[in-house]
Amino acid sequence: GQSLEQPSEVTAVEGAIVQINCTYQTSGFYGLSWYQQHDGGAPTFLSYNALDGLEETGRFSSFLSRSDSYGYLLLQELQMKDSASYFCALQGGNYQLIWGAGTKLIIKP
């Protein structure tokens, strides 16, 4: 089967850098996505990695290593508004998404 693991909670300080890891088990997939969800809100798309390496979008970067079955989301210059849950998701067969359980990011002033 397919499964993803993420830490349940990560705490960081405003202005700092934080990395949220995602390890997975799968027989095949198209790519790894990251979504952000604020409390009471809907998940929104952040980034997608089809190939190994780093993808950068402003303060956020995402990394994928297929050989290590591992990816991460890197958030720089943390702001209080970045407090949210972050989900990694594999895009698998039929283009459906297989989701991790989410990581709650707590940012302290």
Next chain:
Amino acid sequence: DARVTQTPRHKVTEMGQEVTMRCQPILGHNTVFWYRQTMMQGLELLAYFRNRAPLDDSGMPKDRFSAEMPDATLATLKIQPSEPRDSAVYFCASGLPLVGTEAFFGQGTRLTVV
């Protein structure tokens, strides 16, 4: 601007009642997902449609849940009869079957069954 619209946003109902949730996907999107989110289970895929046909509904309790797409602009999720354990936020998302494409989520229906 294009968005996925879900109704109702909130629903409180008594155990045993029928609940119908509706979703209008983004125009042109031919893929629709229904998810359930609870604190304990995270995001669970209930059903997945492509061109209005169900591709995967293995995550849905068949005895009480049903999902349909009467037309390309409407997806429905019904629970009959509802139970307290069905209390959760139900999200609809739409997208396109392309590598790297994102899923666009509606704001969800928060269901409370008492």
